[in-house]
Amino acid sequence: MMLAPALVGYAEPWWIQIIKSIVIFAVGLQLVPVVLIVERKLLGRFQGRYGPNRVGPYGLLQPLADIIKLLTKEQFRPRTAVGFLFALAPTLSILTAVAAFALIPFGDVQHIFGTRVGLYGVDLSIGPLYLFSFSAIAFYGIMLGGWSSGSKYSFLGAMRAAAQLISYEVSQGLALLGVIISAQTLSLTGIVHAQGGMWYFIPQAVGFLIFLTASFAETNRTPFDVTEADAELVAGYNTEYGGGRFASYYFAEYLNVLVVSGIVTTVFFGGWLMPFGIHPPGWVDPIVVLVKMAIITFLFIWVRATLPRLRYDQIMSLGWKVLLPLASANALLTAIVVVVTH
Amino acid sequence: MSYVIFFLAAIIAIAGALGVVMLRDPFFSVLSLVCHLIALALLFLLLRAELIAAVQVVVYAGAVMVLYVFVVAYIGDGSERLADRLRRGTVAQPLLRTGALLAGSALLAELLIALTGSGLKAVESAGAPYHKGPRAFGTPAFIGKLLLTRFLLAFEIASFLLLVAAVGAVVLAGRRGREDEEAPPQGAGAPALQGAAGGPPAGGELVEAAR
Incomplete structure (x- = not known):
């Protein structure tokens, strides 16, 4: 036959990989409600109000109440919807978000239980390309959801999402190229190790800003949330969704914010490395990563509370006429600098 | 395990390819093409070509097919079959048929020559051996080096062609x-x-x- 059983060379035995994936998934799952409540609380504060404060102490149980409300709702489907795709689309969204979460390294390889365990889901030689492949599939989650709803608002939202995702994915990739050229590796742990001297957000400041902006667009966050602009499109691609399926979209959106924070942390802010040459013991690594991720997530919420939504043509011209040339120039310049200094 | 994945991916790939030509609604045709491409990426992964698999998904499923979906969702309302539209079209039907037949058989001949030219040697082998390391088979470094040395001319011509397009x-x-x-x-x-x-x-x- 054509294929011998694959000789895989992962460092860990299979049972550690299973435990690892469960732990990372559990952590991601627990972080989403935290981000939800923090966002609502912070948005409240930014707008001079309290935010949710009825459920539980300080309103901290609000996400739990939301989830229970959503999950106990009736599964509703418009008559014009394409049933199979309508059910599939939110699943795709959540699947790709969780898959992308596996990429974020929470720490270096540690010695636990007498074996070597890398504190990450996967460490791939293709690194960021894995992220981009899943964000490519995530597009179909939004697109199919909007199309199969059989509603014009959903359809318009999905179309805007399509155009926006294509436009900004290019800049996002090119912005990372500068870092990859400097680190000379695509592996995310390798990129973290390469930042021992200086975190990349200083030499790659342009790349960092472009990546951050493009990431706002890729996660459909304000100021790039025309895909679900509630003033014009009701709720965009997820207008017709309710109950558990809407919860899936909601969950995927916030998990995507976490993934992007994780990638920004890893690629531009030194991952698990501490500043000023502090070398803490290994178990501190995940905490460092989580704190950095929290700061980036705070930035996401801050921007949402501060900036108004951009118009559609403004988004397109920003993506194609500003970010793309800047990102290309940044990659080119980095390449020249690396060649000259080596 | 690799057999299971192989047959799963192969069946999805063939079913997707058949779906492209057999489904009535162009939107579903495009979607089955996406399924086909993702299944192909899985097959590439089995052959330890990680970069090619990722590129397959990013470029084809993520960029090219997105545009297809975009266009078909906008203008293909599915109420009119493609065959009907072609029948009413301005292009003469026999000309279109012969043209399609010629192009199809040329492609088939080309593929057959490429397949039999290799003598199907790879069928009995186990694929590239797995090496751990940054420059092993299928990694970005490996393919990048090949593209910039052995296949430089083809690479540049292809990129020039795309630029012209x-x-x-x-x-x-x-x-x-x-x-x-x-x-x-x-x-x-x-x-x-x-x-x-x-x-x-x-x-x-x-x-x-x-x-």
Whole structure:
């Protein structure tokens, strides 16, 4: 036959990989409600109000109440919807978000239980390309959801999402190229190790800003949330969704914010490395990563509370006429600098 | 395990490819093409070609097919079958048929020559051995080096071809945009008349057919 059983060379035995994936998934799952409540609380504060404060102490149980409300709702489907795709689309969204979460390294390889365990889901030689492949599939989650709803608002939202995702994915990739050229590796742990001297957000400041902006667009966050602009499109691609399926979209959106924070942390802010040459013991690594991720997530919420939504043509011209040339120039310049200094 | 994945991916790939040509609704055709491409990426992964698998998904499923989906969702309402549209089209039917047949058989011949030319040696082998390391088979470094040394000419020609295509698309789109801008003053309302008249004839045909 054509294929011998694959000789895989992962460092860990299979049972550690299973435990690892469960732990990372559990952590991601627990972080989403935290981000939800923090966002609502912070948005409240930014707008001079309290935010949710009825459920539980300080309103901290609000996400739990939301989830229970959503999950106990009736599964509703418009008559014009394409049933199979309508059910599939939110699943795709959540699947790709969780898959992308596996990429974020929470720490270096540690010695636990007498074996070597890398504190990450996967460490791939293709690194960021894995992220981009899943964000490519995530597009179909939004697109199919909007199309199969059989509603014009959903359809318009999905179309805007399509155009926006294509436009900004290019800049996002090119912005990372500068870092990859400097680190000379695509592996995310390798990129973290390469930042021992200086975190990349200083030499790659342009790349960092472009990546951050493009990431706002890729996660459909304000100021790039025309895909679900509630003033014009009701709720965009997820207008017709309710109950558990809407919860899936909601969950995927916030998990995507976490993934992007994780990638920004890893690629531009030194991952698990501490500043000023502090070398803490290994178990501190995940905490460092989580704190950095929290700061980036705070930035996401801050921007949402501060900036108004951009118009559609403004988004397109920003993506194609500003970010793309800047990102290309940044990659080119980095390449020249690396060649000259080596 | 690799057998399971292989047959799963192969079945999805073939089913997807069949779906592209057999499904009535163009939107579902495009979706099955996406399934096909993702299944191909899985097969590439089995062959330890990680970069090719990722590129397959990013470029084809993520960029090319997104545009297909975009266009088909906008203009392909699925109420009209593709075959019907072709039958009514301005292109002469026999010409189209022979053209398709010729192009298809040329592609088949090319593929067969490529397949048999290799003597199907790879079928019995286990694929590339797995090595851990940054420059092993299938990694970005490995493929990047090949592209910039052994296959440099082909690589550059391909990229030049794509550039020509991109420039051509921009020129064509720009020309049509200019015509649209110039047309209204010349035609003095003629396009609007045409647009308004575009609907009724079809309806008239239907009415006549019903009679």
